Amino acid sequence: MLDDTTIAAIADELVEAARTRTPVPRLTARYPDMTIEDSYAVQSLWRSRNEAAGRCLVGHKIGLTSKAMQAATGITEPDYGLIFDDMVLESGTVLDWGVYSHPRVEVELAFRLKADLTGPDCSLFDVLAATEYVVPALEILDSRIEMEGRTIVDTISDNAAMGVMVVGGRPVRPDEIDLRWAGAMLYRNEGIEETGLAGGVLNNPANGVAWLANKIHPHGDTLKAGELILAGSFTRPMWVYAGDSVFADYGPLGVVTCRFQ
Secondary structure, three states: OOOHHHHHHHHHHHHHHHHHOOOEOOHHHHOOOOOHHHHHHHHHHHHHHHHHOOOOEEEEEEEOOEHHHHHHHOOOOOEEEEEEHHHEEEOOEEEOHHHOOOOEEEEEEEEEEOOOEOOOOOOHHHHHHHEEEEEEEEEEEOOOEOOOOOOHHHHHHOHHHEEEEEEOOOOEOOOOOOHHHOEEEEEEOOEEEEEEEHHHEOOOHHHHHHHHHHHHHHHOOOEOOOOEEEOOOOOOOEEOOOOOEEEEEOHHHOEEEEEEO
């Protein structure tokens, strides 16, 4: 495991990489003995640096929960990251493509909690009882660490590649629909690129939220009422470029759109 001084240096390096929009060399190439616990320690310190700068934590994201995403990245276990207040955008927003490094779009569902969720034995049923509503969302992935050869250690350190999220469509209570069958068609510039069902996320996206509550419990953390939890993508990430328009059709749950300029 890495020492505290090295972990602090990496966290500061990633804060600066976000500020300058310049990805840093892959961590696992420079620190081959770096562990998953090291990467979460980096993420935790990165969180503290951002909160000290005035950003407010409003939720968590879960990544790599579906076979589609695991196959696309070559990583075989879920991870998680943090969502700050300035990372939640409304449908129809226009994004500056140049702000992001290697931006990609994922189709997800977000859970708004009305009660706390605590591990170590949080279940799918606990999540459903604690959820105020579920709403369609797009995640815009970003990279503060170079892409080629990344491992889960790099990705976790990089806040699970979280850029921003775009929320829209129709919020629904979790007992109104079978979440496994919530689906979406993802379009780029009027051409369909990806389709998927939310059941691809651990058989039910609520299982992803339960996984997260249990995963953060050993670190003394809980999911709190009012938080927004991105449950993980059920399509492969879609690359986007300056000038692209993105349209995600969730059927009865409505649509989410954004555009890159």
